[in-house]
Amino acid sequence: EAQVTQNPRYLITVTGKKLTVTCSQNMNHEYMSWYRQDPGLGLRQIYYSMNVEVTDKGDVPEGYKVSRKEKRNFPLILESPSPNQTSLYFCASSPYQGGEYLSYEQYFGPGTRLTVT
Amino acid sequence: GQNIDQPTEMTATEGAIVQINCTYQTSGFNGLFWYQQHAGEAPTFLSYNVLDGLEEKGRFSSFLSRSKGYSYLLLKELQMKDSASYLCAVIDSNYLLIWGAGTKLIIKP
Numbered sequence: 001e002a003q004v005t006q007n008p009r010y011l012i013t014v015t016g017k018k019l020t021v022t023c024s025q026n027m028n029h030e031y032m033s034w035y036r037q038d039p040g041l042g043l044r045q046i047y048y049s050m051n052v053e054v055t056d057k058g059d060v061p062e063g064y065k066v067s068r069k070e071k072r073n074f075p076l077i078l079e080s081p082s083p084n085q086t087s088l089y090f091c092a093s094s095p096y097q098g099g100e101y102l103s104y105e106q107y108f109g110p111g112t113r114l115t116v117t
Numbered sequence: 118g119q120n121i122d123q124p125t126e127m128t129a130t131e132g133a134i135v136q137i138n139c140t141y142q143t144s145g146f147n148g149l150f151w152y153q154q155h156a157g158e159a160p161t162f163l164s165y166n167v168l169d170g171l172e173e174k175g176r177f178s179s180f181l182s183r184s185k186g187y188s189y190l191l192l193k194e195l196q197m198k199d200s201a202s203y204l205c206a207v208i209d210s211n212y213l214l215i216w217g218a219g220t221k222l223i224i225k226p
Contacts, residue, residue, distance in 0.1 A: 033214075035216075040218055041218060042121075042204065042216040042217055042218035042219055043160070043204065043206075043216040045213065045214060058213065059213070090159060090160070105150075105162040105165065106160075107162075108160050108161070109159060110159055111157075111158075111159055
């Protein structure tokens with residue numbers, strides 16, 4: 001089954017304790033992205049990756065790191081989490097095709113609800 | 118700054134038609150998406166518009182006017198399962214996706 005998986009689905013942690021949220025897709029997609037979703041603010045992009053070893057900042061990259069060593073995996077790292085990073089996080093992937101018009105429907109993972117106390 | 122406006126909440130009756138509007142001011146335009154998101158779940162793709170006009174897909178249609186910075190999603194023959202949030206997103210000139218806050222649609226019997 002074609003899918004994007006995220007782990008863990010729920011996480012409660014304390015300020016300053018490093019954590020990693022994993023994301024994996026089995027559709028051979030080039031493009032992967034991380035979002036956070038907060039009430040009233042919609043989805044905000046944290047980082048994205050056009051392909052292996054290529055990552056770029058989105059709208060809200062501060063406090064986050066990513067890596068793309070393999071095409072299928074795109075982990076999100078919080079080196080020193082803070083309470084303002086409490087949010088719902090989504091990983092997404094798409095078959096980025098380039099060209100003048102991009103039509104990259106994104107496939108989202110199920111989400112990770114993170115609480116930092 | 119970049120901005121996408123959608124109504125926060127709308128209510129409609131089962132079997133009726135509803136139109137959800139989206140206006141945008143972004144640095145450039147390279148396409149517009151509509152996604153559906155049920156509470157507690159991931160967004161799922163509904164439509165993509167890059168040229169002016171209406172795209173129809175079953176009970177759902179999406180319209181785009183680039184000159185007016187305006188789009189709408191039209192849902193016909195509403196069903197209770199259509200109760201969800203509807204997200205509008207625009208690809209800007211840097212090929213970044215800018216998302217609206219979403220419109221929560223409540224369907225009443």
